[in-house]
Amino acid sequence: MTMDIRLVRIDDRLIHGQVATVWAKVTKVNRILVVSDEVAKDTLRKTLLKQAAPPGVAVNVIAIDKMISIADDPKFSSFKALLLFTNPQDVRRVVEGGISLRSVNIGGMSFSDGKKMITNAVAVNDKDVEDLKFLNEQGIELEIRKVVADNKVNMMDLLKKENLL
Template identity: 40%
Template sequence: MPNILAARIDNRLIHGQVGMTWVNSLQANLILVANDEVATNTVQQSLMDMVVPEGIQTRYFTIEKTAAVIHKASPSQKILLVCKTPQDVLRLTELGLKLDEWIVGNMHFAEGKTQITPTVSVDDDDREVLRKISSHGIKLTIKGVPTDKGQELINLL
């Protein structure tokens, strides 16, 4: 099993909170972003790399590539795995990457979504997908920063 220190759903992917706070708290040395769009967008990758501390590696893989190669990660790679949406997480799970827990960070409000916490908004599709993820025995915990107590997302749906 790869050395995944934490896995996070965050529609902003890598930003200051992820690039600094989470990386430092976990002592991660690799941020792996699993998202089909970002995997091919070098401009977005460059912008995200700007907030990552010196010495921390980043990888931007599609969902399928992540599922195919993550099991080959070196034990020395201390990984913070980040997905943009619950839909990405469900695809990863269905492709064989089953983790005990996903931390839910930012799922921003948009038209058709209902705000369930200050940082998490969901629509009917999100609810269905999050329930499917949970049905795999995966805990979904809302946490902005590592020191937050955390809230079980499934209880808020």
């Protein structure tokens, strides 16, 4: 038996009010795995993320290769996991590493130079679009929702509409 991945979310704010309370409750997870090489190296951020965990939910911050190596390990079969990523590149790396995903929820991707805002919470650059296209080609649903109550917006439809595909 392998880890039960209940939600995969890209949100560069990682654990904040919405994730900690609503998403964790709705998906009934017992573990939040922040999957990021960058965050895994940052002791302060790791500590803060662990403190932000909702009651009854453990938080681990792990590097991408570590996620790939433990996904099929029966030792972690008790995990009902919410996987949190900061960007689509890292999601692509775990998929290329053999982890099969059905759907990716996109909650927030901050604006920075070279990115285009496509919703009030999501900005993409060419690399993001390329990685999202790759994930879509693997048959993975890409849906944008900041909060559980939002209607799902199909990422690929939106990218088409914005002439980014």
